[in-house]
Amino acid sequence: MAHGAPNSVDDIPQYLKNIRGGTESSEEVVQIIRDRYTAIGGSSPLREITTQQAQALEDFLNQGETRFKVYFGMRNWSPYILDSVRQMIEDGVQKVCVMCLAPQYSTWSTELYFKAFRTALKECGAPEMDARFIGSWADHPLLIDAIADRYQVAQKKLQDEGWEKIYTIFTVHSIPAESLDYGDPYANEYNKTVTALLKKISPGTWFQAYQSQGMIPVPWLGPTVESTLDKVARYGRRAVLMVPVGFVSDHIEVLYDIDIEFKRYAETRKLELRRTESLNLSPLFTEALAAIVWEHLI
Secondary structure (H helix, E strand, O other): OEOOOOOOHHHHHHHHHHHOOOOOOOHHHHHHHHHHHHHOOOOOOHHHHHHHHHHHHHHHHHOOOOOOOOOOOEOOOOOEHHHHHHHHHHOOOOEEEEEOOOOOOOOOOHHHHHHHHHHHHHHOOOOOOEEEEEOOOOOOHHHHHHHHHHHHHHHHHHHHOOOOOEEEEEEEEOOEOHHHHOOOOHHHHHHHHHHHHHOOOOOOOEEEEEEOOOOOOOOEOOOEHHHHHHHHHOOOOOEEEEEEOOOOOOOHHHHOHHHHHHHHHHHHOOOEEEEOOOOOOOHHHHHHHHHHHHHOOO
């Protein structure tokens, strides 16, 4: 399961309405989001990438057999989770592993996906289906290997260009800060990913930050990427390598927030900002997903 993304800028009003539980967004907010999607070409590649990830996972799991079928559903756009669950039941599926494509478990995100799945099962008349919910996989060894592989490629490229001092910024999507007061383990989940990754790579000076804070007027988890870039800029002209460990695909938070907005901000601070390539169709990432599924079937 994934968040979902509009197919075109014309879909943005309905897409935002879905995110906000049926509430219309102001014209100002709609235009801001429309401008962001226009800047990355008018649409998000998330659906296409997720389709390819699902097929790659299915192929890897079957290895010549046909025991597994991989479906994917989106919370806020088509194919919706309900649509995928309906198809799954029509196909006669009897056991399902349910995974949210976000490694770090959070009640703010992961649990909402699980709730949407359970609701879909009820609506389809199959509330008792054998469903194995995959929560945290924040520090799964194969996931860490996949991220480390992307990191080392990006790090070497910067070094080959002559950058001796590289500052690393790990990021995940921010959530409302009050979530932690109610026991949300998200910050600890983030730390688990970074701690495991540090055993595989040599990042030198590194920071953790939160990105893509929402538009609702509440405090969001920080520090922000911008404040972290300000901190790095005090040391003079430097190369900065961003590692969005909370995202597994190219989408708006990567292609706009990092590649356009943060890069532009870094330039004003005389910093050279790069990021690691998204996991997307990384063979190591596909293997990680397969291993996680197998582990939940044992």
